[in-house]
Amino acid sequence: MSAVMKSERAVPLHTIEAAPVPARFARGWHCLGLASDYTDGKPHSLNIFGTRLVIFQGEDGAIRILNAWCPHMGADLGLGAVEGNGVVCKFHGWRWNGSDGVCDHIPYAKRIPPKARIKTWPSCVQNKLLFVWNDPEGALPPVEQAIPRIDPVYSDEWSDWSIVNWTIHNNCRELIDNIADMAHFVSVHGSTNVVYFANLFEQHKATQIMVGANDRLGGGDYLTTIASYYGPAYQITHMFGKMGGVPVESVLLNSHTPIDQNSFELRFGVLVKKFPGMSDEACDAMVKSYVELTNKAFGEDVDIWHNKVRIDNPLLCDGDGPVYQNRQWYEQFYFDAAAVPAELTKRRFVEIDKGIAEKPEARHAFDN
Numbered sequence: 001m002s003a004v005m006k007s008e009r010a011v012p013l014h015t016i017e018a019a020p021v022p023a024r025f026a027r028g029w030h031c032l033g034l035a036s037d038y039t040d041g042k043p044h045s046l047n048i049f050g051t052r053l054v055i056f057q058g059e060d061g062a063i064r065i066l067n068a069w070c071p072h073m074g075a076d077l078g079l080g081a082v083e084g085n086g087v088v089c090k091f092h093g094w095r096w097n098g099s100d101g102v103c104d105h106i107p108y109a110k111r112i113p114p115k116a117r118i119k120t121w122p123s124c125v126q127n128k129l130l131f132v133w134n135d136p137e138g139a140l141p142p143v144e145q146a147i148p149r150i151d152p153v154y155s156d157e158w159s160d161w162s163i164v165n166w167t168i169h170n171n172c173r174e175l176i177d178n179i180a181d182m183a184h185f186v187s188v189h190g191s192t193n194v195v196y197f198a199n200l201f202e203q204h205k206a207t208q209i210m211v212g213a214n215d216r217l218g219g220g221d222y223l224t225t226i227a228s229y230y231g232p233a234y235q236i237t238h239m240f241g242k243m244g245g246v247p248v249e250s251v252l253l254n255s256h257t258p259i260d261q262n263s264f265e266l267r268f269g270v271l272v273k274k275f276p277g278m279s280d281e282a283c284d285a286m287v288k289s290y291v292e293l294t295n296k297a298f299g300e301d302v303d304i305w306h307n308k309v310r311i312d313n314p315l316l317c318d319g320d321g322p323v324y325q326n327r328q329w330y331e332q333f334y335f336d337a338a339a340v341p342a343e344l345t346k347r348r349f350v351e352i353d354k355g356i357a358e359k360p361e362a363r364h365a366f367d368n
């Protein structure tokens with residue numbers, strides 16, 4: 001009895017440490033969901049990066065993004081109307097040009113004030129998704145960080161995107177930890193046998209490669225997933241293998257946009273490859289059940305994120321994935337571009353092989 005008590009006292013305590021969350025938001029492309037959600041001719045407001053943005057399609061077809069708070073007297077431009085390639089504020093009718101953010105019309109003034117300009121945000125459409133570029137220094141997006149094309153998005157052999165949104169009440173680093181968190185696949189998602197797990201970090205890309213059996217998703221068959229972050233907030237997963245003995249292939253979208261330092265919006269999407277000869281109805285039903293299953297799996301993570309604290313010094317064991325290296329990769333997006341330490345963007349490959357017969361290739365998903 002006394003020996004047990006003595007050994008208990010001898011174990012040192014690990015105290016959780018956490019610095020305040022960063023004041024800035026990550027530099028990089030952030031996905032705003034389906035581009036078609038913004039092409040109805042109306043302005044749409046969105047809370048993101050600690051402010052509000054307005055998104056609309058101009059008459060030339062291009063989607064534009066501006067700060068939503070009108071600098072005249074602060075109204076939300078999202079309540080206004082699209083006119084030409086600009087947006088007219090509902091409060092006093094000032095019109096803001098969507099390309100350069102300059103006010104080009106005030107219905108009741110002879111002279112437009114010289115500082116009447118509003119911030120514009122670089123955007124792009126890729127894979128039928130809309131993206132906005134955030135850079136606290138105001139630089140334009142570098143070409144080498146362009147979002148890669150996913151051919152299945154444009155193929156009739158695949159379903160359309162099915163996307164759901166969640167609001168998560170925590171800092172978005174909690175989501176990023178997932179890249180390296182091998183152990184939670186067993187405890188949270190019911191993977192019965194992860195036989196291979198690896199992480200590849202390289203420049204602005206971070207990839208998780210996993211082979212495992214999952215009774216909930218794959219019915220005991222093995223699934224390979226290659227899940228790649230392109231930048232701080234947009235992850236694409238290529239999943240293939242068997243489900244209930246039948247070959248399956250899917251693409252998953254996991255993207256987030258920070259609302260503020262303590263909450264973020266998460267978009268989770270699925271594209272499924274149709275079986276040959278499958279009717280549209282059968283395909284829709286398959287996509288629906290697939291979305292429900294994968295969505296449920298995400299819900300399992302959400303419960304955890306809503307009930308955890310930030311921890312800068314996680315107490316890891318030898319079976320954990322490279323959580324610290326992963327966070328180092330993620331830190332690059334919070335430095336000024338010219339000040340990013342080379343250490344954070346260098347190629348690193350960390351592998352946990354539990355005896356797989358044939359290893360998957362160490363590569364990023366849809367890298368082209």
Ligand code: FES
Nearest residue numbers: 070072073089092
């Ligand atoms: S607040 Fe927008 S025009 Fe006055």
Ligand SMILES: [Fe+2]
Nearest residue numbers: 178184188301
């Ligand atoms: Fe998870």
